[in-house]
Amino acid sequence: MAGRSKDLVSIDTESSMAKVAANQVSKLVTLSLPWMAYVLVFGVGSAFHFILGSDDPQTIGWTMFLMAVAVLVLTGVTFGQSHARGPWGKTHTTLTTLLAGVWVVAATINGPVTVFTGRLVLIGGFTIALTWNIRTIIRAKGLDQPGAITDPLALLFGQGAERAGMHAVEATTVKATAHKVEGEVQLEQGRQTAEDLQRKIAYVESGIPLPPGSITTSIDPDDASKAKVTISDPRVMKHPILWPGASLPGLSVADPIRPGLWQDLDEVEYVIVGHHVQMMGQTGAGKGIGGAWNFLAELVTRYDVAVFAGDITKGKQTLGPLEESLHRFETTKAGVKAMLAELQARVKERTDYLASKGLQKWKKGCGLTYWLVWLEEFPDIYDCLSDKEQETFLSMLKAIRSAGGTIVMSLQRSDYSQMPTLARGQLAKMCFGVDSAADASFGLSERQQDAGARPELWTNTQPGMAYLDAPSIPAERIAMPMRTFAWGLDDAGEFDDERANAAMRAHSAAWPASAKQVDPTTAELSRLPSGDAPLSAPTDALERPAEDDDDEEVRDVASEYLETDDPDPEVTAGLDDEIPDLDEGDPPMRFAPPAQTMTAEQRGAALIEHLQGLWDGGARDFSSGELKPLWESTDMSRSWVQKTLKRLVKAGVLGGYDDEAQRYLMPDRPEV
Numbered sequence: 114m115a116g117r118s119k120d121l122v123s124i125d126t127e128s129s130m131a132k133v134a135a136n137q138v139s140k141l142v143t144l145s146l147p148w149m150a151y152v153l154v155f156g157v158g159s160a161f162h163f164i165l166g167s168d169d170p171q172t173i174g175w176t177m178f179l180m181a182v183a184v185l186v187l188t189g190v191t192f193g194q195s196h197a198r199g200p201w202g203k204t205h206t207t208l209t210t211l212l213a214g215v216w217v218v219a220a221t222i223n224g225p226v227t228v229f230t231g232r233l234v235l236i237g238g239f240t241i242a243l244t245w246n247i248r249t250i251i252r253a254k255g256l257d258q259p260g261a262i263t264d265p266l267a268l269l270f271g272q273g274a275e276r277a278g279m280h281a282v283e284a285t286t287v288k289a290t291a292h293k294v295e296g297e298v299q300l301e302q303g304r305q306t307a308e309d310l311q312r313k314i315a316y317v318e319s320g321i322p323l324p325p326g327s328i329t330t331s332i333d334p335d336d337a338s339k340a341k342v343t344i345s346d347p348r349v350m351k352h353p354i355l356w357p358g359a360s361l362p363g364l365s366v367a368d369p370i371r372p373g374l375w376q377d378l379d380e381v382e383y384v385i386v387g388h389h390v391q392m393m394g395q396t397g398a399g400k401g402i403g404g405a406w407n408f409l410a411e412l413v414t415r416y417d418v419a420v421f422a423g424d425i426t427k428g429k430q431t432l433g434p435l436e437e438s439l440h441r442f443e444t445t446k447a448g449v450k451a452m453l454a455e456l457q458a459r460v461k462e463r464t465d466y467l468a469s470k471g472l473q474k475w476k477k478g479c480g481l482t483y484w485l486v487w488l489e490e491f492p493d494i495y496d497c498l499s500d501k502e503q504e505t506f507l508s509m510l511k512a513i514r515s516a517g518g519t520i521v522m523s524l525q526r527s528d529y530s531q532m533p534t535l536a537r538g539q540l541a542k543m544c545f546g547v548d549s550a551a552d553a554s555f556g557l558s559e560r561q562q563d564a565g566a567r568p569e570l571w572t573n574t575q576p577g578m579a580y581l582d583a584p585s586i587p588a589e590r591i592a593m594p595m596r597t598f599a600w601g602l603d604d605a606g607e608f609d610d611e612r613a614n615a616a617m618r619a620h621s622a623a624w625p626a627s628a629k630q631v632d633p634t635t636a637e638l639s640r641l642p643s644g645d646a647p648l649s650a651p652t653d654a655l656e657r658p659a660e661d662d663d664d665e666e667v668r669d670v671a672s673e674y675l676e677t678d679d680p681d682p683e684v685t686a687g688l689d690d691e692i693p694d695l696d697e698g699d700p701p702m703r704f705a706p707p708a709q710t711m712t713a714e715q716r717g718a719a720l721i722e723h724l725q726g727l728w729d730g731g732a733r734d735f736s737s738g739e740l741k742p743l744w745e746s747t748d749m750s751r752s753w754v755q756k757t758l759k760r761l762v763k764a765g766v767l768g769g770y771d772d773e774a775q776r777y778l779m780p781d782r783p784e785v
Contacts, residue, residue: 144249144250158221158225159225161220162220162225180218184211184215188210209241209245216238266289266344267285267286270296270344271283273316273321277313281304283298284296297333298310298330307333310340314565325567327345328342328344329376329592329593331589332588345593347376347594350575350596356410359620361414365478366385366477370411371383372595372598373403373597375590376596383581384584385485386475386519388584389514390521390541392521392522394544395545395547396525397576398571400545400579403599404523404545404597405489410435412485414624417482417483418485419484419639420441421439421484421487421638422487423452423487423494425446425497434621435617437621437625438625440629440631442642449488449497450502454502457506459638460513461512463634466481474515474517482632483517485518485519486520487521510535525775526556530741531736532555541583542558542561543583544561545576545578545579547568547569548572550567553566553568556568560582560591561592566591578596579595600616600617625643627641627647631649710747711749716757720749720754721783724767727779728779733778734776734779735779766784768780
């Protein structure tokens with residue numbers, strides 16, 4: 114891996130004698146400048162004394178007044194335009210201008226070599242020139258020390274910021290390696306903030322110039338007038354990076370996982386425990402083979418986590434190679450529904466167990482196996498749930514976090530029609546390449562957007578590139594690109610699909626779910642591909658509490674009805690069959706009626722009318738979310754609309770359904 118990293122980065126080395134000589138000459142010239150200025154000031158004072166020596170006293174008086182004004186103006190300009198770092202440098206520069214100007218005025222009146230002015234220029238001028246040499250040597254000394262390149266960063270960043278319209282910005286190097294420079298930026302106090310710099314970063318990169326995405330910034334938590342910056346080369350991420358193996362196999366899910374490398378080639382260290390994750394990116398951006406594969410490949414090597422996964426859209430295409438290491442993998446609507454319902458039904462007993470241990474949340478060694486619920490193409494899963502099941506899912510989303518569980522929702526575009534707003538606000542954000550800045554706003558956190566994260570630069574041309582904003586990720590890295598590992602490369606170093614699948618299947622076989630010891634409830638909910646029962650942990654792990662007869666929570670409703678005589682022999686439907694809408698009859702309880710009550714025919718006519726309105730407005734495709742006004746203002750349910758749309762596709766009224774874009778097609782104006 115280290116060798117691969119070295120191949121990615123080209124480091125210029127100045128080894129020729131000519132360059133060394135040129136560097137030494139440059140240093141000598143820099144040191145000689147204060148002495149040249151010393152001689153120049155002495156010459157100016159002598160010249161003015163000689164020129165004005167024959168003038169009358171009145172002319173000399175006015176001249177001295179104008180010279181004093183000129184000295185004050187030059188001093189003020191020096192103070193205002195100085196880009197010196199900190200108050201010491203600014204004071205030194207300004208005071209030098211003032212003292213030189215005062216001496217010229219004194220020498221003009223008294224002569225340059227009198228007792229007062231002569232000794233003043235000899236002692237004072239010599240001292241000032243030496244202070245400039247000392248300042249230059251101290252600043253330049255850092256250039257010869259590994260990892261301390263203060264001057265180049267200060268010079269380059271200052272020039273770029275000034276060209277971007279941010280004057281008086283001063284940068285200081287904090288740390289430097291072969292792949293990155295970390296610095297601190299002092300902003301103009303009272304006039305600039307770190308947010309101002311974040312909004313200007315693209316212009317600063319242009320002013321230096323650097324490749325887009327080279328600079329990442331973050332706010333200094335201790336000083337509002339400062340910002341932290343990291344400069345690295347985004348071009349090192351253009352080629353796939355081979356997976357180096359699991360980072361901490363055999364340790365806990367509470368220990369960091371390593372799904373990839375940051376742009377500065379440091380390893381990503383991410384703890385997934387205690388929060389939920391939204392993983393977003395357009396088709397081909399790598400959220401499956403880059404995000405899902407690397408996250409899960411790390412997690413299945415940890416002893417205290419079980420993965421429950423679902424994908425009803427692509428089936429086994431994405432997660433199939435990992436199946437042997439998953440405790441449950443559902444690819445049908447009925448299977449995913451049952452899995453989510455069963456998990457939700459056991460959340461309370463897990464929180465009760467943790468409470469009995471005096472814990473407010475899951476922790477390593479508590480006796481519970483951590484649950485990771487991975488939902489690929491989440492909008493399709495959420496849409497297949499009934500209104501009640503959607504409410505139950507959102508309730509589980511809030512409760513399972515403290516019960517020892519994380520839900521990862523992977524999707525292409527997290528707008529309101531694809532992701533419930535309640536859910537989106539509780540999710541960490543991992544965003545792969547997207548088509549536009551508008552799409553990026555759905556996949557990034559506000560902090561990432563403010564810091565200048567731009568996944569639209571990649572689209573799907575650099576699969577595996579992503580941004581990550583989550584607990585355990587440092588603030589200075591939330592807008593730094595990362596690249597997830599590739600699982601198979603060909604001889605040219607490019608991604609190879611067949612090799613990647615073979616490598617993932619081998620990894621999964623090396624870490625089978627059947628070999629992992631889990632708590633009894635996890636074992637009960639698992640469905641291993643081999644058909645074997647998973648190993649159950651010792652009895653000191655979770656024991657299911659006795660049922661409370663007065664508990665209003667209903668458990669295992671399906672099994673209860675299976676053990677009861679069928680009240681109506683004419684009813685032959687299965688448990689997983691959809692329940693059709695009732696055309697007649699009232700519910701057992703009355704609630705506030707919808708804004709409009711309709712017959713089945715009226716519902717169908719309203720739906721067609723709405724689709725025709727979309728067509729007349731220029732739309733040639735649509736998502737189910739664009740029909741939300743129908744089920745908000747009438748008695749239509751979301752599930753009824755979804756079912757009817759499928760019937761319209763079969764009848765040829767609609768052109769079909771685009772699985773990748775998740776949109777219904779309207780090649781012609783819908784007519785029934």
